[in-house]
Amino acid sequence: MLWRTIRSMEVMAHSSNFLLPKLHQPAKTPANNYTLVVLNQQLPRFMPRLWAQAKMRICADGGANRVFDEMSQMKNDLDRNRYIPEIIEGDMDSIRPEVKRFYSSQGSKISDKSHNQETTDLHKCISSIRHRTPDHEKPNLCVLVTGALGGRFDHEAANINVLYVFSDMRIVLLSDDCLIQLLPKTHHHEIYIESSVEGPHCGIFPIGAPSTSTTTTGLKWNLSDAEMRFGSMISTSNIVDSDKVTVQSDADLLWTISLRNLT
Numbered sequence: 001m002l003w004r005t006i007r008s009m010e011v012m013a014h015s016s017n018f019l020l021p022k023l024h025q026p027a028k029t030p031a032n033n034y035t036l037v038v039l040n041q042q043l044p045r046f047m048p049r050l051w052a053q054a055k056m057r058i059c060a061d062g063g064a065n066r067v068f069d070e071m072s073q074m075k076n077d078l079d080r081n082r083y084i085p086e087i088i089e090g091d092m093d094s095i096r097p098e099v100k101r102f103y104s105s106q107g108s109k110i111s112d113k114s115h116n117q118e119t120t121d122l123h124k125c126i127s128s129i130r131h132r133t134p135d136h137e138k139p140n141l142c143v144l145v146t147g148a149l150g151g152r153f154d155h156e157a158a159n160i161n162v163l164y165v166f167s168d169m170r171i172v173l174l175s176d177d178c179l180i181q182l183l184p185k186t187h188h189h190e191i192y193i194e195s196s197v198e199g200p201h202c203g204i205f206p207i208g209a210p211s212t213s214t215t216t217t218g219l220k221w222n223l224s225d226a227e228m229r230f231g232s233m234i235s236t237s238n239i240v241d242s243d244k245v246t247v248q249s250d251a252d253l254l255w256t257i258s259l260r261n262l263t
C-alpha cells in the first residue's frame with residue numbers, strides 16, 4: 001500500500017526495500033518497480049543487486065564508462081555483454097568512443113542531446129523517463145540514481161535540484177553512504193525503515209524555501225510544529241528510533257538516511 005488519505009491530505013509511503021536481497025523483498029512494491037540511472041561516479045558496492053532487479057537501466061553520458069569499466073569486475077565476470085543499459089542519454093562529452101560503439105552494437109539506444117547545454121545529463125535522463133512512462137504508472141514509478149552524492153559539489157547541487165524540478169516523481173539519490181529523497185509538502189509521509197540496510201543516522205530539512213511548521217514521529221529528536229531553515233535550525237545527526245517515521249510539513253523537505261555496509 002503506497003497511498004492512503006488522512007484528513008484530506010494523502011499519505012505517501014516510502015521504503016528502501018529495493019536495497020534488500022531479492023529473497024526478502026515483498027511482491028508488488030517499488031522494490032521491483034524502479035528505473036536505475038547510473039551517473040559518472042564509481043559504482044556503489046550494491047550496484048549488482050540494483051542492476052539485476054531494475055525494470056530499466058539508463059546511463060547518463062559518462063555513467064556508461066563506469067558500467068563498462070567496473071561492472072563486470074564487481075561481478076567477477078569478465079563478460080561485458082551481460083550488463084547492457086537499455087539507454088545512454090546525455091550530451092555525450094564524457095562517454096568514450098569505444099564505450100559508445102560497444103553499447104551501440106549491443107542494442108543500447110544512444111540518445112544524443114549534445115545540442116542542449118542548459119540542463120544536466122541527470123535532468124535529461126529524468127525527463128526522458130517521465131516521457132516514456134504512461135500516466136497510470138507514474139505514481140508508483142521510482143527512479144534510483146547511483147553516484148549522485150560525493151564528488152563535485154556543483155554536480156551534487158544540480159542532482160539535488162533535479163529532485164525539486166521533478167517533485168512529483170519518486171527519485172532517490174544514492175551514494176555508498178546515504179540516500180536522499182524529497183518529501184513534497186503536498187503529502188503526509190510515512191517512511192518505513194529497513195533497519196538491516198539503513199540508519200540509524202538521518203536528517204530532515206528544507207533547502208530553498210523555509211518550513212514554518214514541521215512535525216515528526218519516530219525520531220530520537222522529533223520536531224513538533226518546528227521552524228526550520230538554513231541560517232537557523234535544521235535537523236541533522238538525528239537518529240531513527242522506530243520502524244516507522246512520520247513527517248508533516250508546510251515545506252518540501254529533504255530526507256536523508258545513512259546506508260549500512262551493504263554488498
Ligand SMILES: Nc1ncnc2c1ncn2[C@@H]1O[C@H](COP(=O)(O)OP(=O)(O)OP(=O)(O)O)[C@@H](O)[C@H]1O
Binds near residue numbers: 041063091148152
Ligand atoms: N563528481 C560528481 N559528483 C556528483 N555527480 C556527478 C559527478 N560527476 C558526474 N556526476 C553526475 O553524472 C552525470 C554524468 O556525468 P558526466 O561526467 O558525463 O557529466 P558532464 O556533463 O560531462 O559534466 P561536466 O561537463 O560538468 O564535467 C552528471 O550530469 C552528474 O549528474
Ligand SMILES: Cc1ncc(C[n+]2csc(CCO)c2C)c(N)n1
Binds near residue numbers: 091116117118119120
Ligand atoms: C546559467 C548557466 N550556468 C551554467 C550553464 C552550463 N551548463 C549547465 S548544464 C550543462 C550541461 C552539462 O552536461 C552546462 C554546460 C548554463 N547553460 N547556464
